[in-house]
Amino acid sequence: MKLSSLKGQTAIVAAALTLAFAGAAHAEVPSWCGPNKASLALLDGYGGNSWRLVTTASGAAEAALCPSITDYQYADGQGNTQKAISDIKSMAAKGVNALVVFGDAGPAVLPALKSAYGAGSVVVPYRVVVGGEEGKDYTKFVGSSFVDDGVSWGNWIKSILPDGGNVLFLSGPAGNSQGTDELAGMKQVLDDSYVFLNPAPFDVTNWDPALTQQVLSAEIAKNPKIDVIVSDFGPSLVGALATFAKFNRSIPAIATSDGNSLGCFWADNHEANPDFKLFTVATGNDNVRLAVQWAIAEATGGTPPTDKIFKAPVFEDSVSGQPNAVQCRADLPGSIYLSAVMSADDQAKAVNK
Amino acid sequence: MFPVTLAKGFVTVVVSTLALVILCLVYAPSSVSSGALAGSLPFAAVLAIVGLGQMLVVQQGGFDLSVAGGVSLAVVIATHYPAGNDALLLPAVLIAIGYALLIGLGNGLLVGFLRLNAIVATIGMNALIYGGVFAFSGGVPRITTNQLASIVGGSSFGIGNAVIFALTTLAVVGLVMKKTVNGRRFEAIGANRLLARSIGLRVRLYQMMAYVCAQLLYCLAGLLIAGLTTQPTAFQGDPLLLPSVAVVVLGGTSLLGGRGFPISTVIAAFFLNQLSQFAYALGVPYSAQTIIQALALGFGIGIYSLRWPNTNQTKQKNMEETNETLVS
Numbered sequence A: 001m002k003l004s005s006l007k008g009q010t011a012i013v014a015a016a017l018t019l020a021f022a023g024a025a026h027a028e029v030p031s032w033c034g035p036n037k038a039s040l041a042l043l044d045g046y047g048g049n050s051w052r053l054v055t056t057a058s059g060a061a062e063a064a065l066c067p068s069i070t071d072y073q074y075a076d077g078q079g080n081t082q083k084a085i086s087d088i089k090s091m092a093a094k095g096v097n098a099l100v101v102f103g104d105a106g107p108a109v110l111p112a113l114k115s116a117y118g119a120g121s122v123v124v125p126y127r128v129v130v131g132g133e134e135g136k137d138y139t140k141f142v143g144s145s146f147v148d149d150g151v152s153w154g155n156w157i158k159s160i161l162p163d164g165g166n167v168l169f170l171s172g173p174a175g176n177s178q179g180t181d182e183l184a185g186m187k188q189v190l191d192d193s194y195v196f197l198n199p200a201p202f203d204v205t206n207w208d209p210a211l212t213q214q215v216l217s218a219e220i221a222k223n224p225k226i227d228v229i230v231s232d233f234g235p236s237l238v239g240a241l242a243t244f245a246k247f248n249r250s251i252p253a254i255a256t257s258d259g260n261s262l263g264c265f266w267a268d269n270h271e272a273n274p275d276f277k278l279f280t281v282a283t284g285n286d287n288v289r290l291a292v293q294w295a296i297a298e299a300t301g302g303t304p305p306t307d308k309i310f311k312a313p314v315f316e317d318s319v320s321g322q323p324n325a326v327q328c329r330a331d332l333p334g335s336i337y338l339s340a341v342m343s344a345d346d347q348a349k350a351v352n353k
Numbered sequence B: 001m002f003p004v005t006l007a008k009g010f011v012t013v014v015v016s017t018l019a020l021v022i023l024c025l026v027y028a029p030s031s032v033s034s035g036a037l038a039g040s041l042p043f044a045a046v047l048a049i050v051g052l053g054q055m056l057v058v059q060q061g062g063f064d065l066s067v068a069g070g071v072s073l074a075v076v077i078a079t080h081y082p083a084g085n086d087a088l089l090l091p092a093v094l095i096a097i098g099y100a101l102l103i104g105l106g107n108g109l110l111v112g113f114l115r116l117n118a119i120v121a122t123i124g125m126n127a128l129i130y131g132g133v134f135a136f137s138g139g140v141p142r143i144t145t146n147q148l149a150s151i152v153g154g155s156s157f158g159i160g161n162a163v164i165f166a167l168t169t170l171a172v173v174g175l176v177m178k179k180t181v182n183g184r185r186f187e188a189i190g191a192n193r194l195l196a197r198s199i200g201l202r203v204r205l206y207q208m209m210a211y212v213c214a215q216l217l218y219c220l221a222g223l224l225i226a227g228l229t230t231q232p233t234a235f236q237g238d239p240l241l242l243p244s245v246a247v248v249v250l251g252g253t254s255l256l257g258g259r260g261f262p263i264s265t266v267i268a269a270f271f272l273n274q275l276s277q278f279a280y281a282l283g284v285p286y287s288a289q290t291i292i293q294a295l296a297l298g299f300g301i302g303i304y305s306l307r308w309p310n311t312n313q314t315k316q317k318n319m320e321e322t323n324e325t326l327v328s
Helices: A002-024 A050-063 A083-093 A106-118 A146-160 A176-191 A209-222 A232-240 A260-269 A287-300 A344-352 B008-027 B034-059 B067-080 B086-113 B117-137 B144-153 B161-179 B180-190 B193-198 B205-228 B238-250 B260-281 B285-306 B311-321
Strands: A038-044 A069-076 A098-102 A122-125 A165-171 A194-196 A228-231 A252-258 A278-281 A316-317
Touching: A002 A106, A038 A050, A038 A083, A038 A287, A050 A069, A050 A098, A050 A287, A050 A344, A050 B086, A069 A083, A083 A098, A083 A106, A083 A252, A083 A316, A098 A106, A106 A122, A122 A287, A146 A176, A146 A278, A165 A209, A176 A260, A194 B285, A209 B034, A209 B205, A209 B260, A232 A252, A232 A260, A252 B180, A260 A278, A260 B161, A316 B193, A344 B285, B008 B260, B008 B285, B034 B067, B034 B161, B034 B180, B034 B205, B034 B238, B034 B260, B067 B086, B067 B117, B067 B238, B086 B117, B086 B144, B086 B205, B144 B161, B144 B205, B161 B180, B161 B205, B180 B193, B193 B205, B238 B260, B238 B285, B260 B285
Parallel strands: A038 A069, A038 A098, A098 A122, A165 A194, A165 A228, A228 A252, A252 A278
Antiparallel strands: A278 A316
16 A cells, blocks of 8 residues: 555656646746755655645645756655654655655654754755744744634625624634634634634534534534634535535535635535625645745755745635635546646646546 | 333433433523434434444454444545446445455454454554555545435435434344344354354354444445535544444443344434534533543443442343343
């Protein structure tokens, strides 16, 4: 299994590199790509879902824009912290110049990052907070601003419900920092006239569609008036939203992150559900691109990007149509993310390997 | 008239469930509203089916830790193979059943014939199955076919189809176990393997069949989950492992093997599910929800561990119970 998985990953990476090199052949070398030759490794803590496959392919495509990168490798920790640590250490031992690390296990991978950094590699953890300090434990941390996502959702909620309303906020596992940051962002914008119906800080769903469905059933039964649902993983809502039909109620407004399945669900259901407005921020596959740019700039002597954290842009708004109306590619898998820089067809190839 | 003796497990779980429903009616009536039940009962049905599978294995003195893999594999086969094409749904279901048979036979051979420890054998098998899950899907979810979603998510005669699947499974398991010769032998072997072997019963074959039937039930549960959740993950079976054992224990089946209590197991599945709904409806924090469920499980185990009064009478009754088919 490991072998076939590895082959699959290699095939995706190879395909992405080929595509990207073909496109890059005539493009200008970006400023973050310096003259010094370097090797780069992308290390995932857990690579087994569509979001990660698209993200991995995006990282490989970004690396391929820089001709100074002579070697690109990928390792999947498969959700196993021990393996993730071993991957980081072995890449550093092999002398890979730059490591871009999705540290799913959080601070547990910090000692390995520190040891790789001490051995002379450029180390750029991204998205998940791993603790430690820049310049001491690793080169640069490229975070994602979940607070900004919360602010974007809050502003939209204010625009559609100027007089206040009832908000239901669903996030992943209990206490996850993404959810608490998003809530902090919303609270910056929404005053007390917006009532959060869920237990503080959010309804726990583990981003599991089955649990989401059960939690939502209970909340719908309990609350006769839900004006807007906020969720930080839109696609996991798709199965659960059908629950409203069992209560003979319209699906309310939804503020969330994008996904092709969600966009297509909106396209199929918004006419029958008059209150169903949809607003999404980008799911953030391109966070990896910024991390790769930083790592390559540091390793090859290029100019580092100006952005230090990834801010997910607003993607869809069914009310204003700005910056985009709701997108649906019914001919492609539901598990792709049309907000990503990578084209929808290339994503489909990555997830349909 | 034949005397009807109610098993202790059945009485306990029914009384607990009724008490819970009354609590719900008083403190959280929304959790027992028709809409809430329509939303939550299908998941209770899934848990009931998984619990019945686990019960078969527990009756043979074993544990099946490959529940998570078995359910997840059925989910990914039912969604990935058809990839949204209804015409491929039936072949996908048949493939899933085929794999379930193979896995069950594997578990059964390892435990029944090679005498491996059930926990070790099934945890290894679970890792192997997850290899299959990744090979099939790469961990990537796909959208369920419309046909499967409408079959599982629909309702007949006002009852959700998933619930009907669970009740039908219960009827089949109950009737086969309590009313057929093979079913009675199955229970007898679980109660006393040495005695069963000495009277010429094919102990190992029956033990193997427990794992095969269990996998078939996990497969059914996986197919139901694939229909209920439009975009399931590749790990949909993971959260079912602990509850599958919990409902068997709450239902009164001894972890040492022997007599099984299918009806009690299904009621226990409803109980656990309703307990979650009650906690959601009260709006208690997630930590408290987890603690409430753990306490309920501890309570269930405690009830059976306590020595009830009139121990001699109880012992005598238990001996009688092994010799007659009872309402359980």
